[in-house]
Amino acid sequence: MYDCHIHSDFSIDSKYLMEEMVLEAINKNMKSICFTDHIDFDVTENRIDIDFRPKDYFKKIKQVKYKYMDKIEILTGVEIGMQPQLYTRYDKFINNNPFDFVIMSLHTIDRKDIHGDNFTYNKKPIEALNIYYDTLYHIVKNYENYDVLGHLDYIDRYFESFSQIPEFKKYAALVEDILKLVIRKDKGIEINTAGVKYGLGYYHPKIEILKLYKELGGEIITVGSDAHCPEFIGYEYREVEKLLRELGFKYIYIFKGRKKFPIHIG
Ligand SMILES: [Zn+2]
Numbered sequence: 329m330y331d332c333h334i335h336s337d338f339s340i341d342s343k344y345l346m347e348e349m350v351l352e353a354i355n356k357n358m359k360s361i362c363f364t365d366h367i368d369f370d371v372t373e374n375r376i377d378i379d380f381r382p383k384d385y386f387k388k389i390k391q392v393k394y395k396y397m398d399k400i401e402i403l404t405g406v407e408i409g410m411q412p413q414l415y416t417r418y419d420k421f422i423n424n425n426p427f428d429f430v431i432m433s434l435h436t437i438d439r440k441d442i443h444g445d446n447f448t449y450n451k452k453p454i455e456a457l458n459i460y461y462d463t464l465y466h467i468v469k470n471y472e473n474y475d476v477l478g479h480l481d482y483i484d485r486y487f488e489s490f491s492q493i494p495e496f497k498k499y500a501a502l503v504e505d506i507l508k509l510v511i512r513k514d515k516g517i518e519i520n521t522a523g524v525k526y527g528l529g530y531y532h533p534k535i536e537i538l539k540l541y542k543e544l545g546g547e548i549i550t551v552g553s554d555a556h557c558p559e560f561i562g563y564e565y566r567e568v569e570k571l572l573r574e575l576g577f578k579y580i581y582i583f584k585g586r587k588k589f590p591i592h593i594g
Pocket residue numbers: 407433435478479
């Protein structure tokens with residue numbers, strides 16, 4: 329099993345040490361995991377940075393990597409919270425650090441946190457989706473120093489009620505434009521299993537988007553639980569493999585040194 333999206337206490341929203349996460353991953357017989365702790369520059373109206381000190385991060389991860397190297401592969405990654413004003417800044421940050429893997433996510437729009445600032449509230453649901461996918465299109469069009477797009481339909485989690493989420497066909501064209509760009513630029517998407525944990529009943533992205541990705545010729549997919557605690561490492565990994573096989577995918581991918589490696593899933 330592979331988990332390319334986990335957090336540790338280098339993320340503001342996790343309190344678990346890397347070693348605790350690693351021990352549970354070994355316990356679950358995982359073959360490879362990648363820590364993708366959060367960097368969210370320039371969030372909130374006070375324009376604060378939510379980040380970690382890369383020096384400390386790499387020092388710690390090196391320690392656990394070598395301590396457990398005969399039991400599990402531990403990869404270094406980051407989940408960047410992108411906004412259109414941050415391209416140069418993230419570019420510099422990523423180029424200065426030897427990450428294996430970079431997930432680009434959209435957590436914040438106009439310095440409003442989609443989750444914490446209730447971005448979807450007081451907007452018509454389709455209007456909120458239009459803004460979200462327009463922003464995502466903009467960042468995918470203009471930024472390339474990443475490997476996969478994180479939890480593509482993340483916004484679904486944050487409607488006041490899930491019953492407000494518009495039907496996919498009402499915004500499928502927007503998603504299609506994003507996927508075409510991702511594919512053309514040789515980037516990938518992730519399947520993030522946390523959607524199920526949040527009660528949505530599906531992974532990010534939802535099955536319609538995965539089918540569309542396949543139809544358009546998309547192949548690069550990583551699998552991640554987005555675990556912020558040991559319990560959820562590898563969450564639903566086998567189910568994802570099964571789903572991907574049913575949809576006609578033959579491989580998932582992991583990234584090392586920013587290069588993709590296919591893993592055959594039968
Ligand atoms: Zn995220």
